[in-house]
Amino acid sequence: MKIEHAYTIVTSPGRNFVTLKIVTDQGTYGIGDATLNGREMAVVAYLDEHVIPALIGRDPQRIEDIWHYLYRGAYWRRGPVTMSAIAAVDMALWDIKAKLAGMPLYQLLGGKSRDRVMVYGHATGRDIDSCLEEVARHVDEGYKAVRVQAGVPGIASIYGVAKKDGEPYEPADADLPAEHVWSTSKYLNHVPKLFAAVRERFGDDLHILHDVHHRLTPIEAARLGKEVEPYHLFWLEDCVPAENQEAFGLIRQHTTTPLAVGEVFNSIHDAKALIENQWIDYIRATLTHAGGITHVRRIADLAGLYHVRTGFHGPTDLSPVCLGSAIHFDTWVPNFGIQEYMPHTSATDEVFPHDYRFEDGHFIVGETPGHGVDIDEELAKQYPYKRASLPVNRLEDGTLWHW
Numbered sequence: 001m002k003i004e005h006a007y008t009i010v011t012s013p014g015r016n017f018v019t020l021k022i023v024t025d026q027g028t029y030g031i032g033d034a035t036l037n038g039r040e041m042a043v044v045a046y047l048d049e050h051v052i053p054a055l056i057g058r059d060p061q062r063i064e065d066i067w068h069y070l071y072r073g074a075y076w077r078r079g080p081v082t083m084s085a086i087a088a089v090d091m092a093l094w095d096i097k098a099k100l101a102g103m104p105l106y107q108l109l110g111g112k113s114r115d116r117v118m119v120y121g122h123a124t125g126r127d128i129d130s131c132l133e134e135v136a137r138h139v140d141e142g143y144k145a146v147r148v149q150a151g152v153p154g155i156a157s158i159y160g161v162a163k164k165d166g167e168p169y170e171p172a173d174a175d176l177p178a179e180h181v182w183s184t185s186k187y188l189n190h191v192p193k194l195f196a197a198v199r200e201r202f203g204d205d206l207h208i209l210h211d212v213h214h215r216l217t218p219i220e221a222a223r224l225g226k227e228v229e230p231y232h233l234f235w236l237e238d239c240v241p242a243e244n245q246e247a248f249g250l251i252r253q254h255t256t257t258p259l260a261v262g263e264v265f266n267s268i269h270d271a272k273a274l275i276e277n278q279w280i281d282y283i284r285a286t287l288t289h290a291g292g293i294t295h296v297r298r299i300a301d302l303a304g305l306y307h308v309r310t311g312f313h314g315p316t317d318l319s320p321v322c323l324g325s326a327i328h329f330d331t332w333v334p335n336f337g338i339q340e341y342m343p344h345t346s347a348t349d350e351v352f353p354h355d356y357r358f359e360d361g362h363f364i365v366g367e368t369p370g371h372g373v374d375i376d377e378e379l380a381k382q383y384p385y386k387r388a389s390l391p392v393n394r395l396e397d398g399t400l401w402h403w
């Protein structure tokens with residue numbers, strides 16, 4: 001069997017998505033997600049110019065060999081563009097292999113470790129009261145775990161909070177990067193009050209999560225982790241930028257609040273010290289940005305040795321192809337923790353028909369052979385690419401800060 005044909009599809013049903021389709025000489029095809037928010041066309045160029053020509057004629061069943069061919073063969077290893085391109089190939093090849101086997105992907109990975117996959121949704125509000133209303137809506141819809149993000153008095157716009165209450169949050173909201181202003185002291189003084197209010201209204205059973213979006217220094221993160229201990233967070237996410245993995249060692253010395261990190265990671269090497277030193281509790285590296293199923297499986301296996309569980313990134317800027325594949329992975333992986341879920345627009349769901357379903361705060365995996373997600377190429381053409389950028393963040397004195 002040979003790869004006969006492969007091509008990229010860029011579509012924007014509400015936001016941009018990049019999909020790779022690989023077709024074999026026997027007609028079976030697979031698709032993979034290559035979406036890198038705000039840098040989509042860099043991955044398209046990488047795939048079109050450097051990867052696809054080298055795939056034609058190869059045996060699609062040799063997933064492991066093709067992974068190493070693309071990783072080692074590039075000489076320039078790692079990085080989000082390279083690893084998203086490799087991931088798209090890998091996901092499409094697993095889709096093909098599972099279709100050839102006549103099995104849903106989770107069966108090929110090793111079968112079910114659980115019947116359903118717990119997800120967390122996003123509650124956002126411009127103040128604490130409106131955030132609580134959104135938490136209530138999620139609880140009514142069956143969610144058992146909710147990420148809470150609220151506006152902070154004195155900060156005009158903040159990560160993770162929708163511009164209008166009740167609407168979904170979209171970070172890539174402008175042609176060129178919007179400029180936000182950030183104050184660590186205002187945030188740190190305010191945010192514990194949000195968790196106190198959530199516990200007060202919803203009691204102890206609801207899992208609550210929070211994303212700091214890389215904005216603190218290690219000692220500030222240690223203070224926050226310590227102060228929120230009484231509210232028993234499921235996790236505190238991305239409390240510091242993670243290029244310096246040792247920073248998490250410092251935070252860990254000070255707090256028992258569970259720590260999650262990894263949505264911007266693209267390799268096992270980004271997470272190795274964090275996992276081996278047990279400085280974190282959840283690893284969030286995603287299939288699309290960290291080299292696909294073949295590589296993320298290695299990260300998960302390493303994590304399992306150290307009591308670190310998975311908590312995959314699942315924003316709307318990863319396509320249903322990534323989400324569908326992630327649900328198969330989550331259903332199999334022994335050290336599963338939780339799956340992030342931001343519902344896609346109905347236009348996106350129409351472009352990407354899929355067989356996974358949300359029920360009572362969980363995802364239920366589908367039984368279609370492959371990863372269970374397809375693309376309607378004719379419909380996709382109706383939504384042309386539109387450049388959209390993530391914002392940048394400055395301190396009140398104008399210093400460029402972490403977004």
Ligand SMILES: O=C(O)C(=O)C[C@H](O)[C@H](O)CO
Binds near residue numbers: 211314
């Ligand atoms: O979903 C999350 O936890 C995020 O932090 C979302 C990111 O800001 C988003 O995916 C950036 O593209």
Ligand SMILES: [Mg+2]
Binds near residue numbers: 211213237238263
């Ligand atoms: Mg995040």
